[in-house]
Amino acid sequence: MTDDPAAQMDSVKSQYYFRALICFAASGTLASQITLNDLDVLRAGIILFSLAYIYFAYQACRKVGPERLPQLVQWLGCSDSLLIGFILALSNFSLLPSILFVTMIQFNALLNGGGKKWALDNLALASGVAVGLLVHKPQWILSSQMNISLASLIGILTYFCASAFYTYSQIATLRKQTDLLNKEKNTFKVRAYKLSRYISPPVWSAISEGRDSALQTERKRLTIFFSDIKDFSQLSEEMEAEALTDILNTYLKEMSLIVSHYGGTIDKFMGDGIMVIFGDNKSKGIKHDSVQCVSMALAMRKRMKTLQKQWQDQGIKRPMQIRMGINTGYCTVGTFGTSHHLDYTVLGTHVNLASRLESAAAPEEILVTHETWSLCRDTIMCRDKGEISVKGFSHPIKVYSVIGLRKDLGKNQNYFEQTLDGFSMHLDMDKVRNYDRERAIKALEKAAEALKEKAL
Numbered sequence: 001m002t003d004d005p006a007a008q009m010d011s012v013k014s015q016y017y018f019r020a021l022i023c024f025a026a027s028g029t030l031a032s033q034i035t036l037n038d039l040d041v042l043r044a045g046i047i048l049f050s051l052a053y054i055y056f057a058y059q060a061c062r063k064v065g066p067e068r069l070p071q072l073v074q075w076l077g078c079s080d081s082l083l084i085g086f087i088l089a090l091s092n093f094s095l096l097p098s099i100l101f102v103t104m105i106q107f108n109a110l111l112n113g114g115g116k117k118w119a120l121d122n123l124a125l126a127s128g129v130a131v132g133l134l135v136h137k138p139q140w141i142l143s144s145q146m147n148i149s150l151a152s153l154i155g156i157l158t159y160f161c162a163s164a165f166y167t168y169s170q171i172a173t174l175r176k177q178t179d180l181l182n183k184e185k186n187t188f189k190v191r192a193y194k195l196s197r198y199i200s201p202p203v204w205s206a207i208s209e210g211r212d213s214a215l216q217t218e219r220k221r222l223t224i225f226f227s228d229i230k231d232f233s234q235l236s237e238e239m240e241a242e243a244l245t246d247i248l249n250t251y252l253k254e255m256s257l258i259v260s261h262y263g264g265t266i267d268k269f270m271g272d273g274i275m276v277i278f279g280d281n282k283s284k285g286i287k288h289d290s291v292q293c294v295s296m297a298l299a300m301r302k303r304m305k306t307l308q309k310q311w312q313d314q315g316i317k318r319p320m321q322i323r324m325g326i327n328t329g330y331c332t333v334g335t336f337g338t339s340h341h342l343d344y345t346v347l348g349t350h351v352n353l354a355s356r357l358e359s360a361a362a363p364e365e366i367l368v369t370h371e372t373w374s375l376c377r378d379t380i381m382c383r384d385k386g387e388i389s390v391k392g393f394s395h396p397i398k399v400y401s402v403i404g405l406r407k408d409l410g411k412n413q414n415y416f417e418q419t420l421d422g423f424s425m426h427l428d429m430d431k432v433r434n435y436d437r438e439r440a441i442k443a444l445e446k447a448a449e450a451l452k453e454k455a456l
Helices: 005-031 041-063 069-090 095-112 114-135 146-196 201-208 232-238 241-261 286-313 349-360 370-376 434-455
Strands: 218-229 265-270 273-278 322-337 342-347 366-369 380-388 397-405 415-420 423-428
Touching: 005 041, 005 069, 005 095, 041 069, 069 095, 069 114, 095 114, 146 201, 218 232, 218 286, 218 349, 241 265, 241 273, 241 286, 265 342, 273 286, 286 322, 286 366, 286 370, 286 380, 286 397, 322 349, 322 370, 349 366, 349 397, 366 370, 370 380, 370 397
Parallel strands: 322 366
Antiparallel strands: 218 273, 218 322, 265 273, 322 342, 366 397, 380 397, 415 423
């Protein structure tokens, strides 16, 4: 029996209706065998007991506690079968009533309790027959009288019709509940998707899998990335709020796609600032994390050039330039806050250092610490910038400026950019289509020729 109170009451009602019908049918079968001239006290007593048994069983189910109700229902089911077995013996095992009553017990047991209830009820039925044989010697009758069969048939027919109607009602209710659950499931899926965009992947994965208790603070060696747009506050004063919002959302969307491509985790957006973590979610080693982080920064810088051109075409005069800082070291990562509001983030000196490098970087520059450079120097080309003083640190910090991926430099270089007063060039050969190459070459040659003639 289920632990759901509503389901328990449904089961109790179902058994009550079965008990009432089968007891009335059995009493009618016995009553049809009693005559006024030859009153059988035993049969009359059993009829009265059967009718009283219905009432007392119902009251017992109402008064018993929920924790003891399943056990009581099981015992009453056995009592029902025991009583029917006893009545079958008293009715001299009339063929048709016996078949019908036994069929009812089999059907009810399998419908409401499965194999275990079927076995217990049949054992009780056999026990009732045995007790009946002890107190009454049956007269075996192969052909039953019409009035006996009619009483049994009316009771059985009523029971099966009631069972069919009850089963249909239950199925209809279940279908409605299933449809409602499916609608709620789809609604929760949409809400969960929307909510997942506000939570970092490690946190969302832990919550959805029931592992949120595992989000405890711990020390990890991570690579931390910070970026922001230089002079964004001044730009916000010059532009309308709607246009600024559109530009900022476009910028954050493009940067987020790059973060996702390189396997980073966005810790937070801070206006135009972005904080990204590598190494907390599905890390492949600190060296791989550092290379991916610097490669992501280069991809962001490259993508920003394209965005600058788009914004310039939209009439934005001030070029928006990003600056970035990257550091690698041991940080404290985990859940911080109160029972009412929690935040999963990263804290520590190395986080602060990455933020300070971003502030110290020049526009379009990527500054990395010696720790990060030592992990990715065989893949990334950097320029040594010596030591710089950083706010909050008593000792100078050795930093490097990222130039690009080694595979994209030298004779394999496929990306060129240069900005001077009166001159700006941005060439990404991976994006130049084959049928546009001749046009690009002619444009460069024409510009170079004009510049040479001007110099002369």
